[in-house]
Amino acid sequence: MAKNLHSFLKEYEEQYPEDVIHIEKEVDTDQEITAIVERLEALNKYPVLIFEKMLNEGGKQSQYPLVTNLLASRVRYARICNSTYERLGRDVHRQLIEEKREPQVISSEESPVKEVVKTGDQVDLFELPLAIHNTMDAGRYIAAGFFTTYDPDSGIDNCAIQRGWVKEKNQIRALVAPRPGHNGWNLHKHEIKNQDMRAVMWIGHHPLAYTGGLAKLPYPGSHWEAMGGMLGEPLRLVASESLGDDFLVPADAEVVIEGFVEANKRYAEGPFGEFPGYYGGQIINPQLTVTAVTHRKDLIWYDIVAGHTDHLMTGAPPLEGMLWEKLRPIFPSLVNVHMPLSGTGRFHAYLQMKNPPLGAAKQAILQALTVNPFLIKHAFAFDDDVDIFSPRDVMWAIATRSQWARDVTLLPGTKQTALDPSRLWGPGDAGGIDCTRPWGEPYEQRVGVDPEILEKTQLEDYISSEALAGVSFETY
């Protein structure tokens, strides 16, 4: 059987039953999911959540359950990608680039996503359990949908998760980032010829397919192939229902929403709670007019809790992998990289280096700031004894290994994402701090006991587990 969301949930729950929580109680699509997630976040817990009974507008129960938080945990993300906590980003990037494979086209009869086909007046997107994620959101949003278009010149597909406000039962206003975004490029190529653009939003698949779809590839680059690389098998595709046989869509997705974007038309979209933890304000965006919806009979609606851990973690490891891939060939002293969630998983890059030669840490910082200039805003270089996955160790290194007049690099007025409110509508500043020990000089030693003494000193020999369990813990 080809991998899909159903097969993933079954296998994962069999292996890690404690990490999947089914909620049988009725839950309102209006912010109640986010409220539950916020409560869990306060406890530092990020399980897969399956909501069996979702209530839509007017308290009407949706026919479909909702799954969320799938990639909210880095531990789970690493398990899914057969990687480790520390190597996750690097492994994801390598796998989807090096092991990419051609997709396979199958018939409609064989395609689970064609079990239910709705066209014309049968289309009503509000049948789906569409959530309102945060209090100021403009309305009900598709937060985990891959907006998918084809480059009219090469015929190569492009997928990107792009938020979609379901404005009417057959209309979606989507934040399709303009050029250099790749769907933005495809739209531009249609619009200069005043042609409408065929597009789909597909939602729900095996999380490995999601990680392949999330990859930032050179333009044009096939996400179908990258998804196959992650899945370890060819991605199965099928001809669309209403956009022609040449427009292929994922056969094992939960839902495919087909339609077209009118050339050179824009509509008000947003506000929407975004990854920096603020609302992205109302802007003008393209609109998808829906021509068909196809889905599995046993459809599970996949949602990403916007503006929260789920949103940040889903996107962080692919960016981490890209950062590693770009920097490592230039800086062999680079040991690892991390895009921490405390920096939104997009704005802060940590670079861990072993004995970087004179100037290399600063050069690596400059390079990191160009990998994705819209997102990476601050880069920090650390020595290899600093645990870049420990916020306390990182802040300790900033505190004790940097002098800012010497170690800070600033790039004022370089372009940043509009979603960063600190820009105050102007261009933003990028910069970094070199927190590596000054090159070529002896540096003070970190305190600590002899490793051998630490090894033979086990707490249970001194303190009972009951006594230890009774002591409150604190995070610093």
Ligand SMILES: Cc1cc2nc3c(=O)[nH]c(=O)nc-3n(C[C@H](O)[C@H](O)[C@H](O)COP(=O)(O)O)c2cc1C
């Ligand atoms: C959960 C999530 C939501 C996102 N929402 C949007 C969005 O609404 N609009 C957008 O342009 N990019 C969004 N992104 C970022 C794009 O998916 C990402 O930049 C992608 O690599 C764009 O690729 P492309 O230019 O190759 O199409 C989102 C990413 C994630 C992980």
